[in-house]
Amino acid sequence: MPTHYYLAISAALFTIGVMGVLLRRNAIVIFMCIELMLNAANLAFVATARHFALAGNIDPARAMSGQVFVFFVMTVAAAEVAVGLAIIVALFRNRSSIDVDDVNLLKY
Amino acid sequence: MTVFIEAAALLAQLLEESVLTADSLLFGFASLLVIASALMVVLTRHPVYSALFLVLTFIGLSVFFLQLGAPFLAAVQVIVYAGAIMVLFVFVIMLLGEDKPMASEQSRGAHLPLGIIFGLLTVLMLGYLMTNPSQLKAPQGQPPKVHTLVSANATDSEKAAAYAEFGSVRAIGNTLFTDYLFAFEATSIVLLVAMVGVVVLAKKRL
Numbered sequence: 001m002p003t004h005y006y007l008a009i010s011a012a013l014f015t016i017g018v019m020g021v022l023l024r025r026n027a028i029v030i031f032m033c034i035e036l037m038l039n040a041a042n043l044a045f046v047a048t049a050r051h052f053a054l055a056g057n058i059d060p061a062r063a064m065s066g067q068v069f070v071f072f073v074m075t076v077a078a079a080e081v082a083v084g085l086a087i088i089v090a091l092f093r094n095r096s097s098i099d100v101d102d103v104n105l106l107k108y
Numbered sequence: 109m110t111v112f113i114e115a116a117a118l119l120a121q122l123l124e125e126s127v128l129t130a131d132s133l134l135f136g137f138a139s140l141l142v143i144a145s146a147l148m149v150v151l152t153r154h155p156v157y158s159a160l161f162l163v164l165t166f167i168g169l170s171v172f173f174l175q176l177g178a179p180f181l182a183a184v185q186v187i188v189y190a191g192a193i194m195v196l197f198v199f200v201i202m203l204l205g206e207d208k209p210m211a212s213e214q215s216r217g218a219h220l221p222l223g224i225i226f227g228l229l230t231v232l233m234l235g236y237l238m239t240n241p242s243q244l245k246a247p248q249g250q251p252p253k254v255h256t257l258v259s260a261n262a263t264d265s266e267k268a269a270a271y272a273e274f275g276s277v278r279a280i281g282n283t284l285f286t287d288y289l290f291a292f293e294a295t296s297i298v299l300l301v302a303m304v305g306v307v308v309l310a311k312k313r314l
Contacts, residue, residue: 001135006172009139011234013146013165018230020150022223026210028201029149029158035193036146036162039169042185050176053274060274064283067178067275071284074188075295079302081193085200086309092204093312099210 006047014040027088027098031081038077042070135175142168153209159197166190177275 013036020033049066092098145164152158166189173182201207273279284292 001131001175005135005139006176008235009142009172011231012143014234015227015230016143016146016150019223019227022226023150023219026155026206028155028197028206032149032158032162032197035189036149036165039166039189043169043172046173046176046178046181049178050274053177061279061283064274064279065287067181067280068283068288070178070181071184071280072288072291072295074184075298078188078193079298081196082302082306083309085196086306088200089204090309092206098204098206 003047003051007044010040010043010047013037013043025099025101027091027100028085030100031084031088034084035077035081038073042073045070045073131175134171138168138171138175141165142172154207155201156198156207159194159201162197163190163194166194179275180277180280181275 017033017036017040020036021030024030024033045066049063052066053060053063088098091103095102142165145161145168148161149158149165152161166185170182170185170190173179173185
């Protein structure tokens with residue numbers, strides 16, 4: 001399949017993630033939508049890595065950088081989920097709610 | 109019954125004419141799965157259903173990774189995302205007992221038009237960036253030095269073998285542990301900091 005098909009799917013996935021973050025109020029679901037956006041970026045990385053490897057004028061080891069970056073994205077995502085969920089647990093302990101509209105201490 | 113037979117014959121004919129190859133069929137199926145389940149993550153009101161649809165999204169993405177010549181990443185995607193990260197999500201949902209729709213989300217409220225506007229803006233921006241062919245040209249100029257699987261005076265068959273190895277565990281390891289060794293080590297610090305941070309945040313009394 002051509003590379004831009006995958007990039008279109010990646011763009012759609014990223015947009016759905018953005019919409020989720022904007023529309024939902026459940027903090028856990030907002031975190032899931034951030035995961036969606038990170039995965040859209042991963043798909044774009046892998047698709048362009050193959051694109052440049054197939055283009056032929058690039059060393060395949062150099063094009064592998066795209067796939068290696070996916071590893072780093074996954075690691076950062078895992079760290080981010082762990083810290084974020086700990087924040088949500090701490091929040092729930094203090095306010096008995098994970099509604100992001102209830103947490104507006106820094107708003108005013 | 110004859111309808112099914114005719115449909116199967118039509119499908120076989122399309123496969124013959126390679127308009128509809130197995131590759132594109134798989135792509136269509138996986139993209140339907142990914143987009144539909146990603147939409148359901150946002151639209152369903154139960155957090156647990158959101159988590160389960162997120163697993164479906166990750167599985168569809170791993171099919172994409174298989175198609176794109178990244179079998180190892182596909183396996184890691186299923187193990188790390190669909191396995192570890194999703195268990196963490198479901199665990200926290202169940203721990204907090206927030207497995208019911210939230211009262212404030214019963215009405216969609218004033219966020220919806222704002223969300224649609226920003227969503228469309230994102231579609232336009234990403235669509236321009238990602239479908240503009242000039243963005244996908246291979247980088248020009250002298251490439252930076254990399255630890256390569258192909259030596260400078262390699263024969264054509266050796267070069268072909270290096271290209272065939274693209275996406276394999278060996279190729280990933282070769283890049284990860286040479287060119288990105290520092291980033292790899294820095295990643296371990298990130299994980300350590302995250303671990304300490306989680307303990308500090310979640311423990312009631314240190």
